[in-house]
Amino acid sequence: MTVESPIEKAIRPSVGLLGWYSVCASKLLKEDELYHLSMFNEPLVIYRDKNNKPRCIKDSCPHRSASFRGGENKNGEIVCPYHGARYTPSCNQDGSDRITCNHIIDSHYDNFAKHLHLRQYPCVEQGDYIYIYYTGEAQPSPKDFQIKSHLENSLPEAYGFDLKDYEYEEVFIDFKCDWSRIIENHLDILHIFWLHGNTLPGNDVNRKTIKSFNQSINKDEYHLRSVYHEKENKKDEFISQIFIPPGRVIIFKGETEQARYVQVLDHIPLSHNRARIIVRHYRKFLRNKLLCKLLLFKQRQQKVFYKIFSEDYLVLQTQTFNEQMGYMNQEQNKLLAEDKMIKLFWDWHQHSIEKEHPWDIHPTTAHTNTIHQDMLMQYPPANLQLSHDIKRIIDRKVAVRLFSIILIILAFIFAPDLVQQIKSGNVSIPMVGTQE
Numbered sequence: 001m002t003v004e005s006p007i008e009k010a011i012r013p014s015v016g017l018l019g020w021y022s023v024c025a026s027k028l029l030k031e032d033e034l035y036h037l038s039m040f041n042e043p044l045v046i047y048r049d050k051n052n053k054p055r056c057i058k059d060s061c062p063h064r065s066a067s068f069r070g071g072e073n074k075n076g077e078i079v080c081p082y083h084g085a086r087y088t089p090s091c092n093q094d095g096s097d098r099i100t101c102n103h104i105i106d107s108h109y110d111n112f113a114k115h116l117h118l119r120q121y122p123c124v125e126q127g128d129y130i131y132i133y134y135t136g137e138a139q140p141s142p143k144d145f146q147i148k149s150h151l152e153n154s155l156p157e158a159y160g161f162d163l164k165d166y167e168y169e170e171v172f173i174d175f176k177c178d179w180s181r182i183i184e185n186h187l188d189i190l191h192i193f194w195l196h197g198n199t200l201p202g203n204d205v206n207r208k209t210i211k212s213f214n215q216s217i218n219k220d221e222y223h224l225r226s227v228y229h230e231k232e233n234k235k236d237e238f239i240s241q242i243f244i245p246p247g248r249v250i251i252f253k254g255e256t257e258q259a260r261y262v263q264v265l266d267h268i269p270l271s272h273n274r275a276r277i278i279v280r281h282y283r284k285f286l287r288n289k290l291l292c293k294l295l296l297f298k299q300r301q302q303k304v305f306y307k308i309f310s311e312d313y314l315v316l317q318t319q320t321f322n323e324q325m326g327y328m329n330q331e332q333n334k335l336l337a338e339d340k341m342i343k344l345f346w347d348w349h350q351h352s353i354e355k356e357h358p359w360d361i362h363p364t365t366a367h368t369n370t371i372h373q374d375m376l377m378q379y380p381p382a383n384l385q386l387s388h389d390i391k392r393i394i395d396r397k398v399a400v401r402l403f404s405i406i407l408i409i410l411a412f413i414f415a416p417d418l419v420q421q422i423k424s425g426n427v428s429i430p431m432v433g434t435q436e
Helices: 006-010 107-113 179-186 190-196 289-294 297-324 337-356 371-376 384-414 416-424
Strands: 019-025 035-039 042-048 054-058 072-074 077-079 086-091 097-103 123-126 129-134 167-175 213-219 224-230 237-244 248-253 261-271 274-283
Touching: 019 035, 019 261, 019 274, 035 371, 042 129, 054 123, 097 107, 167 297, 179 248, 179 261, 179 274, 179 297, 179 337, 190 297, 213 337, 224 337, 237 337, 261 371, 274 297, 274 371, 289 297, 297 384, 384 416
Parallel strands: none
Antiparallel strands: 019 129, 035 042, 035 261, 042 054, 072 077, 077 086, 086 097, 123 129, 167 274, 213 224, 224 237, 237 248, 248 261, 261 274
């Protein structure tokens, strides 16, 4: 392992745990709907205003602190379900961009209403993602924030690949475990061979091919990067991992500039023992949309994704328990040479915790109501019922599609005249199982 000088050891990303987070996919934030999440225990709501601009607000009506759960988004106007308070963005003469109440109960309260303002965070949409600048202290206007980091430094395009050259599949994952442990998991290359070898397609990554690697590390104020090379035979990049604080990990398979497969993972610290991951697998191959639909490529990929994260889940939960019990310390946990990236991550994490104390901004106790924590667990593997439903639906779709393909092949063989009529448009036969 390369020995670092004291100056090199002191280099770490300047962005801490508070900053820009990718929290939602653009397509998930639909018009006239509310998207609920939380950050470091603080409940939030994201929605689109009348100009289709994304807004992120604290999930608390300033009248009586009711949640907007069960409320509405009517043409960009958010409505509280408790007393019908309606909030609309308004740009004031001082340039502030507040979300102000314009009605509550009836017209007798109009003067009262105009003094009610929702607390919000800066929220932008870029590259099919919704980002928020989270500080733990929501303000009446995004202009009230002093933004200390540039979003451009967090974008995938800044790290070697152009999104328009790729297609992608996407899943959302919910875990009941420590957020930082999930990032550690995604920076650990060796467990992929051992834990996921039987699930990953192909034969190049499995328990029989597990090996050690030469590793080079690059770190600056924006990111940590680890590049792995095989020690024997090939000298090319095997895999490259980039950690972009506070919550993004990008993984390239092969040479960065030529990678046919890139994974982008966004980690959202919902609350203690609750985390959401946005997983995108970008690819340069099999980009024909019709062929992908015919082969149910999206559903097959999703099935693999969910199985891989289910395999990780028990490990992550037990690691979280062991850490909370105080069992994980330097004396009891010995690191391999390939764990250097993990060590750098924990160095950054510990420094950020001590500097910003994000979990102390909205602290909870054993007596705190867990309504928000419980309702946020929508996706597998935390939502076991949905896990089973998704697997059953995907298996059924794959079976039906295969049956349809077999019927078409048989038709070409045994009924060429019928096939010719179909081609000419004289006969219309619907494809079985084409509904997505």
